[in-house]
Amino acid sequence: MSVFDSFPIARKWPPKDPGVLQLYSFPTPNGVKVSIALEEMGIPYEAHKVTLSDADVKSPEFLSLNPNNKIPAIIDPNGPDGTPVGLFESGAILIYLAEKSGKLIGSTATEKAHVIQWLMFQMGGLGPMLGQLGFFYKFAGSEWEDKRPQQRYINEAKRLLNVLNLELEGKNWIAGDYSIADIAIAPWLRALDFYGAKESVGWEDHSNLVDYLNRFTDRPAVQKGLVTPPRE
Numbered sequence: 001m002s003v004f005d006s007f008p009i010a011r012k013w014p015p016k017d018p019g020v021l022q023l024y025s026f027p028t029p030n031g032v033k034v035s036i037a038l039e040e041m042g043i044p045y046e047a048h049k050v051t052l053s054d055a056d057v058k059s060p061e062f063l064s065l066n067p068n069n070k071i072p073a074i075i076d077p078n079g080p081d082g083t084p085v086g087l088f089e090s091g092a093i094l095i096y097l098a099e100k101s102g103k104l105i106g107s108t109a110t111e112k113a114h115v116i117q118w119l120m121f122q123m124g125g126l127g128p129m130l131g132q133l134g135f136f137y138k139f140a141g142s143e144w145e146d147k148r149p150q151q152r153y154i155n156e157a158k159r160l161l162n163v164l165n166l167e168l169e170g171k172n173w174i175a176g177d178y179s180i181a182d183i184a185i186a187p188w189l190r191a192l193d194f195y196g197a198k199e200s201v202g203w204e205d206h207s208n209l210v211d212y213l214n215r216f217t218d219r220p221a222v223q224k225g226l227v228t229p230p231r232e
């Protein structure tokens, strides 16, 4: 009898070590937030590759953990009060992990509120807007004859980059010390390279952001998290 008997996802992606946190993910900007956080916090975990294909994210086993068919998701067999907990939505997972480890979320109530504020900025703004930019710039939408949607997301990306660039003036990290807010934001900035959109959004004009992203990717835990689980 294992705690995973009550989680159908474990039938398709069985845990090798059922005692540790199970991560279901793929190395996309949303996926790597959780692997990076786990690496930074030193929480033992096992990563399962769940591709973005319907055969994975829309399988009944995956949907049993995340009815919204998106990675990342986790199961922590050592949840609060010893009860196993399953979670989806990267922002919720980051807050959960920060509270579990007591790391990367500030130490006072005010610091914590600021970390969550910038985390929400990413979840509600930067991530969805850059995701749409990717669709209209690199993927299927790039072939649309009507260029107004593409222009709209280029403009919105520029606006958001400007907000971050100004906020980072004289600062190493977005909300006090390095935090889950940075772990949420920086992988999305990195995605601009993958989309081939850096020039169009004027990336090089945002020197605080260029330095910020370098500072982030220099971290050993980030380098490990960015390739976990491996694509191939």
Ligand SMILES: N[C@@H](CCC(=O)N[C@@H](CS)C(=O)NCC(=O)O)C(=O)O
Binding pocket: 028, 029, 030, 031, 052, 057, 069, 070, 071, 072, 088, 089, 090, 091
């Ligand atoms: N708000 C969600 C978004 C997650 C998300 O968009 N995941 C994408 C990959 S980055 C996905 O799984 N897409 C598969 C699909 O939509 O079918 C979160 O932050 O966890």
